[in-house]
Amino acid sequence: MTGPSTKARQIAVALWLLVSLFVLALISVLADGNDGLEKFLQFVVGGLALGSIYSILALGFVVIYKATGVFNLAQGSLVLLGTYVLYQFKEEYDLPFGLALLFALVLMAGVGVLIERVVMRKMLGKPVFSAIMVTLALLIIIDQIVRSIWSEPGYVLNLPWSSGKVDIGDVTIRHIDFWAVGSAMVLLVAFFLFFERTRVGLGMRATALDAEVASAQGVRIGVSYAMSWAVAAVVATVAGMILTVRTGGGALTPAVGYVALRAFPAMILGGLDSTGGAVAGGLIIGLAEVLVDGYLDYDWLGERFETVVPYLLLLPIMLWRPHGLFGTKTVERS
């Protein structure tokens, strides 16, 4: 990845986002005056919150891709499992929220390491196709296990900041939205520092580039791989928690894992190996979804048109840049 051109691209994308948002704001003000502006701001808040959740989900994909080169389709099931484990600690064992979250995160990190050690480690050196298919199989297995263990309907996860909200003018911001955006930003900074500044993080990047060379330089490859899965599982739990509280008011359904499917475009859009790209992709997709839902009101588009917007946005961008907006362009040799 060359420095200046990436930076230029990041600035260009940010500018493009801001300009298009500004144009939309202008149109809404011209059309509806002050009401239009408030409506617009409300949508932007919703879009940013949703986008942040997508970003967190995408970060989980990226960390595994960056360290092991595996495209992890099972991320959605980690989200699902993490949410239910958190529920188990918080509601069934009646622990205080902080402790429950801590236990859930530790347990999920363990699950991540376990998956890596038992299954994914065996896939090293196998074709990419096989690795993807194994994660697919994990998706089914974990999904069925979760559905089997927590088989009764009507679980509800209550968090201390489930229902609060703040009014700024006529724009309502729910506390959970702050948490979504805040967690995404904190995770982004943490990831950045981790991959750029810490020994383990740098080791993980080196491992992904060339495991043999990395190990010759003293990087412990096994630790890198296990770490990446642990981090992905932890991130997935956070995403699942926020998602459940934000969209369902805390009601748990196995469909939580399904939202991760809609986060694929976010990750692809930013580029599979770019943390900044994951967050940018997530925000773009989230904003697009909410704005389309709010403004495009044509019958012929069909109900719930916003569910296909991520993919609709994805296709032209992928034709333009096949490695995502910020992804590393690989030089292919045969």
Next chain:
Amino acid sequence: MSSSSAPQAKGEQGGHDAHLDAQPSPQHAQLKPIALLPGLDTKFSTLAIALIIIFYPVLADNDFWTTVLVSTGVFAAAAIGLNLLTGYTGQVSLGHAAFLTVGSYVAAYFGATQGLWMIVWLPLAGVFGAAVGAIIGPFALRVKGDYLVVISLALLFFTAHVVRNWESVTGGNDGISTSGADLGLGPLNFADLRIFGHTFTREEGLFYLAWIMVGAFALIARNVVRSRPGRAMQAVRDRDTAAEVLGVSSAQYKIAAFVLSSAMASAAGAVLAVHQRFLTPTEPLLELFVSIQFVAIIVVGGVATVYGAIIGAFLLTVLPETIKTYTHWFDFNIPIWDKKLVSSSGIEPGLFNPGSFSNFLFGLLLVVFLLLSPQGIAGWIRAVKGGAIQSFWHNLRGHLRGRWFQRGEPAASRSRA
């Protein structure tokens, strides 16, 4: 994956090698007899399987398992298509379920709603599927590997959205009936077959229809694979750029593979729709599971083999029904944990119900095969044919001898093919 096709290719061409050397003209290659019946041993097993399929409905006279075997046939036909794309051309796609959906609704609209003949709607399903494949194909030229997987996911979302909203054609959320679709083919009517005085039920008729399709697709696939286009596809899979250097247009063959495979899937979907009698829209997540099932079918059966797709389809459609029928086999308590492993009744809580248990087994099977036997069942068959059993006993004998009589010497290392 690349090594998997090698023994097969050798087997197919073995008899002709000497001949080809003497007369290496390109026309000669085209004059080879069509495949599926290449050697005496395969001829026998193909004939045996064909006879079993022809006489099964007559002899078994069991509508339940006939129904299951109709879906086996449909899945096998679609899996043969996916194998052309994934196994032979190396393009991973999770959009296969979408092609089936396209075919299903073509059958529903042109067959049931418009009342056209089967000789019209069945080919139309293939044509529509091919068209969708031709749209998604060009993305494979620009986008590769992991990125392509996500692009193919897009297809699931788009078809689900269209199906849900294009109510005049698909019936929207209310669904649409397909039972009125015509199943006639000349003098034969598959809905009400009468041959030599024997009357077949609609299910048995569909059984024949599905398996005739499997036979046709297997014939097409085998002959595509062993001809120039097939070799070109495998070259694209193994070494994209090297294939280009040799004059193979990888773009052309990738798109062709997408078109052919989606046409097959779509035609299979049309028969599936008629078999199901009623279509309702499904969530993309469930569609994804169907797509994963197809991948599981070709992995378990054997990537880049035609008969592997059929074996895989057989295993993965018969397995869930077996579990449902023989639930009591798994109806035991798990040690320590006071729960039954599988329970079909709602009264006694079980860890799984039959449906979720078979899904779980799907996943487990996929992992086990990918980890331990990536060549699938076709790999076992090849190994047995290659004398694996003899060499296993031989090695075991050597191993035991080494253990008992030459203590301290390292045991003979078993070679893994």
